[in-house]
Amino acid sequence: MAKVIIPTPLRKFTSNLGTIDTNGGTVKENIGSLAEQFPDLKKHIFDENGDIRKFVRIYLGDEDINVLEKENTKVLQDSVISIIPAIAGGSN
Amino acid sequence: MKPVSFSKAELERYSRHLIIPEFNIEGQRRLKNAKVLVVGTGGLGSPLLLYLTAAGVGTIGILDFDVVDDSNLQRQVLFSVDDVGKPKVEAAKKRLERLNSHVNFQVYNTMLTSKNALEIIKEYDLVADGTDNFPTRYLVNDACVILGKPNVYGSIFRFEGQVSVFNYKSGPHYRDLFPTPPPPGLVPSCAEGGVIGVLPGIIGSLQANEVLKILSGIGETLSGRLFLFDALTFETRTLKIHKNPETPEIKELIDYDQFCGLNLNGKANKEDVKEITVEELKALRDSKEDVQLIDVREAYEYDICNLEGELIPLGRILDSFEKIASNKKVIVYCRSGARSATAITQLERKYGFDNLYNLKGGVLAWADRIDTSMAKY
Numbered sequence: 001m002a003k004v005i006i007p008t009p010l011r012k013f014t015s016n017l018g019t020i021d022t023n024g025g026t027v028k029e030n031i032g033s034l035a036e037q038f039p040d041l042k043k044h045i046f047d048e049n050g051d052i053r054k055f056v057r058i059y060l061g062d063e064d065i066n067v068l069e070k071e072n073t074k075v076l077q078d079s080v081i082s083i084i085p086a087i088a089g090g091s092n
Numbered sequence: 093m094k095p096v097s098f099s100k101a102e103l104e105r106y107s108r109h110l111i112i113p114e115f116n117i118e119g120q121r122r123l124k125n126a127k128v129l130v131v132g133t134g135g136l137g138s139p140l141l142l143y144l145t146a147a148g149v150g151t152i153g154i155l156d157f158d159v160v161d162d163s164n165l166q167r168q169v170l171f172s173v174d175d176v177g178k179p180k181v182e183a184a185k186k187r188l189e190r191l192n193s194h195v196n197f198q199v200y201n202t203m204l205t206s207k208n209a210l211e212i213i214k215e216y217d218l219v220a221d222g223t224d225n226f227p228t229r230y231l232v233n234d235a236c237v238i239l240g241k242p243n244v245y246g247s248i249f250r251f252e253g254q255v256s257v258f259n260y261k262s263g264p265h266y267r268d269l270f271p272t273p274p275p276p277g278l279v280p281s282c283a284e285g286g287v288i289g290v291l292p293g294i295i296g297s298l299q300a301n302e303v304l305k306i307l308s309g310i311g312e313t314l315s316g317r318l319f320l321f322d323a324l325t326f327e328t329r330t331l332k333i334h335k336n337p338e339t340p341e342i343k344e345l346i347d348y349d350q351f352c353g354l355n356l357n358g359k360a361n362k363e364d365v366k367e368i369t370v371e372e373l374k375a376l377r378d379s380k381e382d383v384q385l386i387d388v389r390e391a392y393e394y395d396i397c398n399l400e401g402e403l404i405p406l407g408r409i410l411d412s413f414e415k416i417a418s419n420k421k422v423i424v425y426c427r428s429g430a431r432s433a434t435a436i437t438q439l440e441r442k443y444g445f446d447n448l449y450n451l452k453g454g455v456l457a458w459a460d461r462i463d464t465s466m467a468k469y
Binding site for chain 2: 088090
């Protein structure tokens with residue numbers, strides 16, 4: 001079972017859970033498994049066409065899946081997938 | 093590089109730098125010769141400015157348009173109680189001059205805009221970004237790319253921080269990581285989402301460390317890497333960032349509010365909603381007219397202060413439409429009026445409500461103009 005690390009801004013859609021165990025052989029299947037468990041999360045990660053939104057980056061370990069095989073990147077049992085959103089806070 | 097000399101007082105002051113073999117007096121010369129612009133003097137700007145000043149960066153630009161507020165003091169350690177109500181850049185300069193008289197400060201009591209950004213940033217060797225909103229983040233990035241300046245980036249939200257170095261030695265920049273901003277409302281600002289007070293101290297200090305490394309030329313910077321810190325779990329990650337061949341070339345600055353889906357008032361880009369002022373609401377309540385009040389903030393905000401409205405957080409507003417009256421005036425409010433405008437737009441679009449009024453300025457305006465005993469946050 002792979003692990004997905006949920007960033008703070010999206011934790012309101014995962015009952016405040018920071019990591020979720022997911023199933024699947026690819027990144028897309030694992031993120032899909034995540035979205036099944038937390039349906040409210042889906043629209044914040046995927047657009048209307050089912051593609052990953054541009055303000056969200058998905059990493060496998062320390063590597064951007066865009067330089068691997070994108071959503072078809074293979075996921076192992078002990079893989080860690082990170083969802084990285086843009087955040088902007090800093091001043092006020 | 094200009095020849096740089098140090099007085100006895102400076103040599104003694106910086107001695108702990110001078111005796112680091114790889115830093116030594118050459119590193120200190122580079123700092124003294126350098127010009128750094130810090131954009132934003134808030135949570136990230138505070139540690140940035142304090143450490144860059146203490147370390148002896150020769151010229152430091154301080155840019156902010158705001159005044160010091162009581163709610164800043166929980167994390168903006170540059171400021172004191174006496175500074176509340178004063179322009180941040182003035183209060184910052186006064187404090188920093190007491191910290192190091194060998195530093196030259198330039199203050200800009202203004203918002204960074206597409207009109208002034210290139211003019212201001214071109215005077216500097218490097219920019220440290222401590223802003224708090226997406227339009228300014230993209231503006232700082234694009235201006236740095238156009239001018240070829242490194243951008244030392246830090247960003248925070250609640251317990252989570254990000255640090256990187258963009259546009260350094262042909263490395264990736266912010267748009268390579270995030271080509272487009274999230275839609276308005278998805279990621280709340282610190283003013284709406286909150287931030288643990290120590291976190292900007294940690295992230296801003298890491299930015300200051302990257303600035304000193306770039307200026308002195310030592311170590312390996314975070315260029316091409318994104319550092320993530322979760323203060324709650326104490327987990328850290330360092331991820332790789334690559335240049336994205338699909339990132340369009342940045343040739344000129346654009347309208348960044350529009351790019352981020354905001355109009356000039358910083359409000360979500362949507363058809364205008366009907367508004368009511370706090371004075372008008374007060375009159376309505378005094379007249380005992382039957383109106384419904386809906387509070388679209390979160391429960392923990394409601395506990396700080398409220399107008400006794402029915403609490404339906406924005407995220408649940410569409411699912412709770414049956415609780416909202418359609419046969420009388422409904423006043424929707426939040427902290428500042430932004431989320432309530434979003435709630436009204438969503439309800440009007442999906443269910444066709446035409447009796448919803450946004451409380452202009454939210455509970456903040458009520459606390460300012462109607463009930464000054466009410467706590468602001």
